[in-house]
Amino acid sequence: MITAFVISRSTDLLASIMLTGIFSLLSAVFFVLMDAVDVAFTEAAVGAGISTILMLATTSLIGQHYERRPTRHIPVYALIVVVVTGSLLVYGTMDMPVFGNVDTPVQQHVAPRYLNQSGDEIGIPNVVTSVLASYRGFDTFGETVVIFTAGLGVLTLLGFRRTEHQKNKNVIAAMYPHKILRVIGSLLIPPIMLFALYVQFHGDFGPGGGFQAGVIFAVAIILHSMLFGLAKTRRIFKDRSIYLAAGAGVLLYGGVGIVSMLKGGDFLDYSVLLSNAVSGQHIGILLVELGVGLTVATVMLIIYFNFSGRADHQHEDKT
Amino acid sequence: MLVSLFNYWIVIVLMMMGFYIVISHSNLIKKLLGLSIFQASVFIMYISMGKVEGGTAPILEEGIKTYSNPLPHVLILTAIVVGIATVALGLALVVRIHEAYGTIEENEIQEKDNKSC
Amino acid sequence: MLAHAPALTVLVPLLAAPLSLVFVKSRHCWIFCLLVTCASLVLSSLMLGQILDTGTIIYTMGGWPAPWGIEYRVDLLNGFVLLLVSLLGFIVMMAADSSLEKEIDTDKRKFFYSSYLLCLTGMLGITATGDAFNVFVFLEISSLSTYTLIAMGKDRKALWASYQYLIMGTIGATFILIGIGLMYAMTGTLNMHDLSIRLPEVENTRTVFTAFAFFMVGVCLKLALFPLHLWLPNAYTYAPSIVSALIAATATKVAVYVMLRFVFTIFGIEFSFEHMPLQEVLIALGVAGVLTSSIIAIYQTNLKRLAAYSSVAQVGYMIIGFAIGNVTGLTATILHLFNHALMKGALFLAMAGIMYRLGHVEIKNLQGLGRTMPLTMAAFVVGGLSLIGVPLTVGFVSKWYLVLGIIEQGWWLLAVLVLFGSLLALIYIWRVIEIAYFSPPNASTSQVSEAPAMILIPTWILVLGNIYFGIDTDLTVGITSLAAQSLFGVSP
Incomplete structure (x- = not known):
């Protein structure tokens, strides 16, 4: 809470970004306390990791680390809007069910079925994964599409302007000259990828799943690009194949749904995939999580490559 | 009762700080930071709803009777992802705006627009 | 196949979006997208036919029954909106290939088409779903792709417009999320x-109460109800013409649908109209919106911007329609969703034609365009007349029902204000007509010829739609009044 307050006052962009990262980490801790381990995992990876990196990348692209505070207007109107909204919310919480109580509608109505029957209906211990990938699998499908959309957006916004000349140039990474970093870094990449795979397939039992795995996998490749130069990494992972792979992730998820349609079930009804409903659910969840992982990893790469690729252009434009 | 709702109020204060940053600051990156704080606080509100006193994480295991509610967790997983997607797109826009206008301050952009009109 | 229609209507464009990236030539990609949108249109019209026969269709995603899984629940109201969105999605797509030639670089077009399909998917998804959180997810799909599409505009102001929309849109979506969260907290x-x-x-x-308030504010941001419309004029003005046409014809309609759905189906009429000051607030904002934005529209120098402000005004009419709280008023609103889509679609496509030839839509430089681009300008005029509400156009039909609804409640003053709004529309449309028809062509307009056929054809389909549904009202009025009655719980 104090971090948030400081952010609102600070004019130093770098400091605010780091503080936002800390804020995310703190909320991840809070999520663990609230028993939401999956969410904590994601928040730590996304809020503290990805978004901080992106913010920093943007500031370095822009080269402006301080905010020029306009002296003329003091945002009284903003304060009023905020106070009104805030008091409305406080007013709204007056009748909210008591925190942590078992008898609230939230705990009583829909949730018990997930907790009591998902073990039999889907057969995997992590209820969050069951709900995520099966009961509310369509939301997760939508989420994958959102990621895909964002990747597409970043690609269209930042991905064009590269000339042939620049494409073939081998920009040496900042870290390349440091031998120790390079050796240790390359040692790290395989375990990170392995860990990503573990997270991917362990999602049924513990916290984890396609999204987190995708992020971790992308990190491994990003590390590679930091060590060996963006150009080199981009030669391995061609632009076109990356965005097609992102699309393939969405298609894999949707394809599972279509197959279940063809087999006589509803869209995303994994039970009909195999003769045994529970193992059908297993295979379905496995496949869609794979789709999510693929899309997320590739979109992260698209975003990272395009942000840092932009930096190279700007650098060259100046020199 | 006041104690029991205290948790929500903290969240609301956080939420409003984020909201305030969005609408009051003129720096485009700062606005996006505010937006993520605003959204993160909404996530905390959702997760708080799912908590059950004495419950554990919703991973089925022998011998455990009370679990916290998994549904808000699922919703928020989705929402976090949506949030980062928005922020990424927003930042990409900021980069482009900076290239086109040479500034990322709202008022300066508006001035430049008015001049060219 | 038909049993899966609700899901497929949304899924076809969704799955086609990543597929469209495979194409190397943008022309092929366009043909593919045209087929896809056409398929979606066929599915949604079949579905509407089925609803008329058998009533509400329920489709469970993943085979899980409703409160546990996500269901699609399509009744007359959203069946109609689905048809509207997919119809406009198809017609606007027809013009895309020609219009993009001048407005978007070749290598970006494929991404444009993919985003276009995603945007369509998002809107269809919002409309079809029967799950509150799912609305949020698909809302974000359509929003994110809209931000991308707007940012593709040539002018650098497009970037700024897109950023503004992103901030406003995300605040709106977060408000909706808070509203849904509070509802969830109370009901589970x-x-x-x-x-x-x-x-x-x-x-x-x-x-x-708070949930309702937050939800309404969030949706109002999205549907650009006065005074939360500030993002809209820039977005419409600087986006590529095709995008302006698509979002002007569909995006606000979907937001109005969401509002109707929540106010009538979820919260219920009794709660919304009796426990809440909804009626007074909405009517006040609606009237203020109609009058202010019509007046602002009169002073615009850019044709697209003029049309954008007129959209804000038209949203005002829709809001007044359902806020007066009787079946006739609601019929007018739903009818106007469709009719306004027809007229704004026609207007923006006509503007796409002008953009194609002239490269700008500054009103003062359109002198004599009525002579050099007669078909395009005629389309604009018919669309404009419809906007004013001249008899024999669709605009008249919806205004007629709106005024009838108001008179049913006996609010004469309101009726006069609504008619005064039409008068203002007459003024801003007339300004354009005067310049285009009654002044001699200038250096640039005398050079140009008619817009390309692939822009003219979809424009004229919509223009003829404007006239046809303005004369033969049985079909549209029939469906919409049934939908309105079912929302009010009156058995037809």
């Missing part, structure tokens, strides 16, 4: 039908 469910059953038990709590 996210399914709309289930919510409508469980909300009345707790409707006198302050939490539900």
